[in-house]
Structures are given as structure tokens and as C-alpha cells.
Amino acid sequence: MTQHRTIATHNGSFHADDVFGVAVLMGVFPAHTLVRTRNGALIEAADFAVDVGGLWDAGSGRFDHHQRGFEGARPARLVDGAGVPGVGYASAGLVWSAHGADYVRAFAARTGWQADAQAIADITHSIDNALVQYLDIVDTGQGDVAPGIFGLSALIAQLNSNWMEEAGLDVDAKASLQEERFREAVAITTRFLDRAILKQISQLRSMDIVRQSPRLFDGRVLHLQEGGMPWTRVVVEEMPEVLFVIYPDSDGRQYQLKTTPVAHGSFTSRKDLPASWAGLRDAELAAVTGVEDSVFCHLNLFIGGARSLEGTIRLAELALQSEQ
Numbered sequence: 001m002t003q004h005r006t007i008a009t010h011n012g013s014f015h016a017d018d019v020f021g022v023a024v025l026m027g028v029f030p031a032h033t034l035v036r037t038r039n040g041a042l043i044e045a046a047d048f049a050v051d052v053g054g055l056w057d058a059g060s061g062r063f064d065h066h067q068r069g070f071e072g073a074r075p076a077r078l079v080d081g082a083g084v085p086g087v088g089y090a091s092a093g094l095v096w097s098a099h100g101a102d103y104v105r106a107f108a109a110r111t112g113w114q115a116d117a118q119a120i121a122d123i124t125h126s127i128d129n130a131l132v133q134y135l136d137i138v139d140t141g142q143g144d145v146a147p148g149i150f151g152l153s154a155l156i157a158q159l160n161s162n163w164m165e166e167a168g169l170d171v172d173a174k175a176s177l178q179e180e181r182f183r184e185a186v187a188i189t190t191r192f193l194d195r196a197i198l199k200q201i202s203q204l205r206s207m208d209i210v211r212q213s214p215r216l217f218d219g220r221v222l223h224l225q226e227g228g229m230p231w232t233r234v235v236v237e238e239m240p241e242v243l244f245v246i247y248p249d250s251d252g253r254q255y256q257l258k259t260t261p262v263a264h265g266s267f268t269s270r271k272d273l274p275a276s277w278a279g280l281r282d283a284e285l286a287a288v289t290g291v292e293d294s295v296f297c298h299l300n301l302f303i304g305g306a307r308s309l310e311g312t313i314r315l316a317e318l319a320l321q322s323e324q
Helices: 016-028 040-045 091-111 117-139 152-157 171-212 232-238 282-289 309-321
Strands: 005-009 032-036 048-050 077-079 082-084 221-223 244-248 255-259 294-297 303-306
Touching: 005 016, 005 040, 016 032, 016 048, 016 091, 016 117, 016 152, 016 171, 032 171, 091 117, 091 171, 117 152, 117 171, 152 171, 171 232, 221 309, 244 309, 255 309, 282 294, 282 309, 303 309
Parallel strands: 005 032, 005 048, 221 244
Antiparallel strands: 077 082, 244 255, 255 303, 294 303
16 A cells, blocks of 8 residues: 655745645655645654755655755756856755656556666656756746746746735635645646656657668668657667658658758758659649659658658659759
């Protein structure tokens, strides 16, 4: 039987860092009680204290960063050969550094994904790098990474109740409203976190599929038998000879012929589709290519396709023969 845990955080207005920290602990310890309070005795009695309590000690479940002398930060890193201090921790980062891998592991178990230790570590680090550190940056005033009301930190803050909603409420009713909004924020944050982890899992799973997929025309065309999976990074970093990738469209009605970029995130291709195909569709493209079921070629020559796999393979062959 899973041991029951008590998770304490402060009451009143909330921010993304305490919401995120609590969400992570709730996910790791599904049998829990949430206590939102400033009462020192209740905080001391809790198994975990997030953004409150004046102590950082992961071993005893303490994740506060407001105390005098706190200097917790991620390890320094090299940028262009120079050492740069790591991003300082708020409660989100403190909890994630201690229990992020546990959360990812629990999520993998719920979704039926068999993950090894390295995959768990990679995903945990990636989530910190892409999400958690920015919650810390905003909460600690290290920067405003998303001005206005954009960014998760700002959007979570919008869920706090305001004076108009609280007007006329007694202390208990106001606390109840704030509790409801906090739990709403936790649910939303959990949803985004889980989707981010699922995306990381899908990317890791796709890498092996991409590596094992058949190649045509002396390895210059990669044929993916499933559409929608990420392939760019593997092809760019590991398959320098691949110029085009073929995969089925999401609706299953045609096959796509996609150029390979010279680098991840680049809009420059290793080889463009033929210039004579630019912007043509259906019969016009068929007349130029001789492929009867041609569907289209983008004006910028980075993607085209045909209704059949055979037709798309023929388009790839013609593109390889092009002098462009």
C-alpha cells in the first residue's frame, strides 16, 4: 500500500513555482493531503513543505528558497567557452531536482512505456532545461522570460482570485475560493507537464524507428512507414547522405516527399525539389513530372507528394536526378 504523504505550501496568492512543486509531488505521491497554510506547526508536521518553511533540505522534504543566505542554483555551464552561473532555484526547481526523475518514472509507468535510467535522466534534464528553469527565473526576478501575460508563470498567476471575486466573502469562503483556484492551477500545470514529457517520450521512441527505417536510392531517400513522428534531428545528425524523406500524410490519402534541412531548425535544405515543380498541383504537376497521381509541390520547394507510395518514390527519384 502506498504511504500517505502530507504536502504543505502557503495559503493566499500562488505563483507558478509553488503550483508546479506541489503538482510534481502530487504526481509522485498519489496518496496525499494538501495543506495550504502559514501555520508553522502544520508546516513542520508535513512530509513536504513547498515554498514555505524557511528551509531547503531535500532529504527531509523541505523546498523553500526565501530564507536568508539561500544560494541554491543549477551547476554553472559553458557558453562560447566562458563559464556562466547556473540559473538560481525557486521552489519549482528545488522539487524537480529532487523528484523530477520520480515524476517522469511514474508517468512512464502510467503510460506503459518501458524506460531505462538514461532515458529517464535525459527527459528529466530536458524538462528542466525547457520549462522548469524559466519558472524559477520569473519567480526569483532573474528575468522576465515572457513579457505581458504570455508564458506559464504569467498564465498561472491569472488564476488567482481578485478583489472583486473576494468582495463580501468571509475568511473561510475566501480561503475556499483560493483553494479551488490553486487546485485548478495544479491541474492545468500537470496537464502541460505531462504533455511535455509525453512529447519527449515520443521523440525518444521515434529515434530508433527512424534509424531502422529502410532507405532507397543508395541511402539518399529515407522511407518512414509511419507519419507524424519527429525525424529531423536523427537524420540531420546521423544520416548525412539522406536528401529526402518519404512518409504517409496524417489523413492517409497521400505520401509526402520532404527535403532534409542542413541543420536542425534551418530552412535551408540539403537539396531542394526541382524548381520547375514550384507551386504546381495535380494535373499541372503531373504534366511536368510524368507522375499521374502527383498532388502538389510547395512554392518554396521543401515538400511535395503524390497519392501513392509508388508515385512519391518516383518523385524522389526525379528530384535526385535534378541538377538543382
